[in-house]
Structures are given as structure tokens and as C-alpha cells.
Amino acid sequence: MGLGSFFKRNNDKVEESHIEISNADCNGSSCEKCVIACPNNVLAKDGDDTVVGNAFACKHCRVCEAICPNDCITVN
Numbered sequence: 001m002g003l004g005s006f007f008k009r010n011n012d013k014v015e016e017s018h019i020e021i022s023n024a025d026c027n028g029s030s031c032e033k034c035v036i037a038c039p040n041n042v043l044a045k046d047g048d049d050t051v052v053g054n055a056f057a058c059k060h061c062r063v064c065e066a067i068c069p070n071d072c073i074t075v076n
């Protein structure tokens with residue numbers, strides 16, 4: 001499982017956020033849709049796993065969540 005923490009701004013508050021990837025359901029290197037789709041290069045391949053490479057670059061757009069065919073990714 002890949003897990004990354006970062007902080008997001010919500011109006012005037014800064015909140016801790018997380019990206020969670022369930023590698024048990026991930027199609028791994030045969031997919032890579034989330035890695036390619038992320039506009040901020042947050043996600044990366046690590047062997048057959050998909051991992052959070054740079055959580056601090058995440059802008060909380062949730063494109064990765066939407067594009068994953070197996071619902072592996074949760075951004076909150």
C-alpha cells in the first residue's frame with residue numbers, strides 16, 4: 001500500500017491530507033493511468049507497485065482517483 005501525507009489549504013485553514021493507494025487492487029505496470037494523468041507528477045512506479053513519490057506537490061485535484069479503473073486511490 002502506498003500512503004502519502006501532505007497539507008492543503010481550505011479557505012484560511014491548513015489541513016493534513018492523505019493519498020492512499022491499495023496496491024492489492026492495482027494493475028501495476030500494465031496500467032500506470034494515474035501516474036500519467038497526475039498533472040503534478042506526484043505518483044510514480046516502484047517495480048510493480050504504484051507509490052506516492054512527491055506528496056507535497058499534490059494539488060488535491062482528484063484526477064488520479066477518477067481515472068483509476070479499480071478504485072485503488074483515495075485522496076482526502
Ligand code: SF4
Binds near residue numbers: 063
Ligand atoms: S489529487 Fe491530483 S495532484 Fe494529487 S496525486 Fe491525484 S492527480 Fe496528482
Ligand code: SF4
Binds near residue numbers: 035
Ligand atoms: S490507475 Fe489504479 S490500477 Fe492503474 S496504476 Fe494507478 S492505482 Fe494502479
